[in-house]
Amino acid sequence: MSDRQGVTVFGEVAGDSLAPITLELLGVGRTLANQLGQELAVLFVGNNITTAAQEAFVYGADKVYATDAPMYANYMTDSYVGAVENFDKEHLPEVLLFGHTAVGRDLAPRLAFRLGTGLTIDCVGLSIDSATGLLNKVKPVYGGNAIASYVCEAARPQMAAVRPKTMTAAVRDESRRGEVTIFDPGLDESVIRGKFIRKDVEEAEGIKLEDADVVVCGGRGLGGPEPFRQLEELAGILGGAVGASRPPCDTKWCASSCQIGLTGKLVSPSLYIGIALSGSSQHQAGMSGSKTIVAINKDEEANIFGIAHYGVVGEYQKVLPAFIEKCKEMASQ
Ligand SMILES: Cc1cc2nc3c(=O)[nH]c(=O)nc-3n(C[C@H](O)[C@H](O)[C@H](O)COP(=O)(O)OP(=O)(O)OC[C@H]3O[C@@H](n4cnc5c(N)ncnc54)[C@H](O)[C@@H]3O)c2cc1C
Structure with missing residues (x-):
């Protein structure tokens, strides 16, 4: 024994x-x-x-x-x-x-x-x-x-x-x-073989991504930093936080602290909305535990649709404004 x-x-x-x-x-x-x-x-x-x-x-x-x-x-x-x-x-x-x-x-x-x-x-x-x-x-x-x-x-x-x-x-x-x-x-x-240099404490504005019950996540298909303002608006309406796949973080469209995935943060919100991201295995490693997954992507073959509970096939430029309006309407009821 x-x-x-x-x-x-x-x-x-x-x-x-x-x-x-x-x-x-x-x-x-x-x-x-x-x-x-x-x-x-x-x-x-x-x-x-x-x-x-x-x-x-x-x-x-x-x-x-x-x-x-x-x-x-x-x-x-x-x-x-x-x-x-x-x-x-x-x-x-x-x-x-x-x-x-x-x-x-x-x-x-x-x-x-x-x-x-x-x-x-x-x-x-x-x-x-x-x-x-x-x-x-x-x-x-x-x-x-x-x-x-x-x-x-x-x-x-x-x-x-x-x-x-x-x-x-x-x-x-x-x-x-x-x-x-x-x-x-x-x-x-x-x-101790390493050397401690400094600790950078992330500025916590609003809800922390790891703790958020709703995550609105953007990918490379957004095309630049500006659309992230729309994601912030949507996250604000839903009481959530903004996340991103790796490319928007690498290109500084958003803060690197937004990255979700294998080399980013792990999130398990009640609602995850993935916008213009393909759903690579590395990204899924950080979000597949989300309770409900919604995807917006113009490519119906995108991986993210394989794990999404709800999906919209279309250009985010058309889908997202209508989505935000509907959420605003529902939030005000
Ligand atoms: C070791 C390693 C670690 C990694 N770690 C991570 C990690 O932690 N997190 C992570 O995310 N990635 C990570 N990656 C990168 C990963 O492999 C992918 O490259 C990355 O996730 C792809 O990001 P994306 O989905 O935003 O971009 P893409 O794969 O380029 O997908 C963009 C999507 O946007 C869609 N799209 C384009 N235009 C529009 C439009 N107008 N409207 C709607 N949809 C549109 C396209 O159809 C496409 O599906 C890692 C890679 C490696 C090798």
Whole structure:
């Protein structure tokens, strides 16, 4: 029998609070731990994070660990991988969960390699198989056209990175309290091979793209920066945010922070409207989890129609103004 026990979540902090992905991981982690009849733990790595880490108890954690020191103030791959690796060796979790976030996408694969185990990224469903007791990991494949299930039979820990906004967040329970345990991984700064230069904090105007419930996304077919004003207008009416495929970001028609896809942001809004973009697999990697997908494209063969729930074949110059007018009319009713 394995010496490993319990579910551990890698926690992320946003400012002085727990990041939304951490609440989701605590939600699904609690369910998995209950199914296994084992404990749910969280590990935070950072600087001055112990107060925020304390909050994890209120959201269902049985144990909370913090690696809290100045050398962890900024995310650096070497120090964070080393810290979680040493935590794993000491605490031996059976299941180790990450967010499929900027940090998780960098950290989890390297860690899996170091630990000699498997990792399933971009998971949209996790459960314990009642027959085998193994973690069943579900994720979209082929650009969201199929769903695949994975289990890790031999290696441990069983690792998964969870796509944001796909799990039910843990609910606050003020009656839960506990003491954060400081975990010292025994590393010094010499492990860090990179150099931290600066952190650029994105100006947050309006709703953040990753958090938006409606995303209005433009592609190369818009032909320039001006049409993005129309997209902003539509997003404003629908209470959403503007996104883009890669070409408009590369050509500076819009901010690079708008990019959705493999090398951009991951969004899972209730409504995604893709305008004059083809729906490449790299773009779909960032938006295929959207609940309802609407596409406007002049080419009826465009890939995006393969995953769209609703589509309009036509020049956006004709379709979009009418679409905006209709949305305005409906919003005013
Ligand atoms: C390693 C790697 C990573 C990548 N990462 C990303 C990523 O994160 N995100 C991303 O988006 N891409 C990414 N790409 C690029 C990707 O491969 C595609 O090139 C890109 O998504 C295409 O963008 P697009 O759909 O806007 O442009 P196109 O593929 O050129 O499509 C433009 C579409 O607009 C339509 N159109 C043109 N005029 C009109 C009109 N007047 N009215 C209506 N429709 C019109 C056309 O029919 C066409 O379908 C990556 C590529 C690589 C190699």
